Amino acid sequence: MINAGKRSGRPRAGEERLSREAILTAALRIVDDKGIDALTMRRLAATLEVNPMSLYHHLPNKAAVMAGLAELVFAGLEQPDPGDAVPWDEQLKDAARGYRNALRAHPNLALQVLSDTSAVSAVVVVVVEPFYRALDRAGLSPRQVFEAANTLVDFIHGFSLGEASVRTENFDLAPDLITRVEQLPAGKAPVLARVVGELGPEGLAYDFDSGFESGLATLTAGIAATRRR
Amino acid sequence: MINAGKRSGRPRAGEERLSREAILTAALRIVDDKGIDALTMRRLAATLEVNPMSLYHHLPNKAAVMAGLAELVFAGLEQPDPGDAVPWDEQLKDAARGYRNALRAHPNLALQVLSDTSAVSAVVVVVVEPFYRALDRAGLSPRQVFEAANTLVDFIHGFSLGEASVRTENFDLAPDLITRVEQLPAGKAPVLARVVGELGPEGLAYDFDSGFESGLATLTAGIAATRRR
């Protein structure tokens, strides 16, 4: 209790203990350390050694805290763009890897961010330029650029959702999938059962990195195919 | 107040007012009508005209209610498989459309389901067979089938996430995107700005159906390309 003898009322000049930024930083720490459910206004205030109500002078409500977190995490995200030195598809893949890494940096927050339309569109608009640049270089029409970028972003979101869920729950995909397949009624999903059987536990030991690369390879190949028509 | 004179204690035989199924059905109705946040144990009990605590005799806690909802919605989902009468890529697209439609049927629930690993893997294992069948027919190796199916499912999840968010918030993509692009610092995202400008409001009037089809086209083209190596 460093601040046990705290007084109420307005702090003296230069003594403000609270600011929007300080609140959001503390909130991000809670989310990263204890998960999204652990973030309550009361707990947040407690870690700042402040009355819960003090927060409301800097942020209007809890939703604003959430939105502020999304902003905090992604606003500073600058995509390192390899530029025209590499082929367009490498440029595109690099942009995708950067975006995935950004979403991965705060897995507890990612679930929240990806379910929040306005957070997503704020983030996407900041992040998407390298995608557009690469797709433009590939020779796509404006409409094709727009659609390909959307498809790629959707893939990254879906992938990151799975990745974040697994991270926050510490669960092992391969045994889970095998068990589930075994529990299905016999003959219900023959091809699935055969493929899973042929791959075996080693083959299914899911590696998120190679799964992501595989998706990128498929998507860039598909985009390249679209281009030539 | 139909049941104002309710008594406590065990109901007579054949008089049970509560069951797991009745609870979940009522819960789904609340979620569909008022959104996921409106689903509280106390409110759920109220709509069933029952004491909140009675629910705990049928489901251990609120998380079980959520999981039960995911199960309820997707367990009965049978994919209409056009079978080998159509080319593999049409079969694949049909399976994807069916899965998207299933996620779309309860948009308020979709956000929840897609953030819940165990719900997702339970759903996926039931839904994924037609994907495997089509990809197998395309001549992919087991490993390629596995990876292509994952990529496709990730795309559908990311797409559905965006679709569900927009539905639950009733928001218009095109003006939002244009405004956001205009608010970016000049020169920050030149290609994005140019593409958005060339498409114009009409070109950006986002149609989820054609966005989804565009993604499917790219993915199937990419899968076809992978196959021939």
Place this chain on the structure above:
DNA sequence: ACCTGAACACCGTTCAAGT
């Protein structure tokens, strides 16, 4: 202007008591 304390209207859940 900024922080506080008490209060309001909620939550999910435990536990002992009814029939």
Place this chain on the structure above:
DNA sequence: ACCTGAACACCGTTCAAGT
């Protein structure tokens, strides 16, 4: 076995009062 009532330990937020 199934339902209930009271209680506990929380929430987010409003409002009036301090300095």
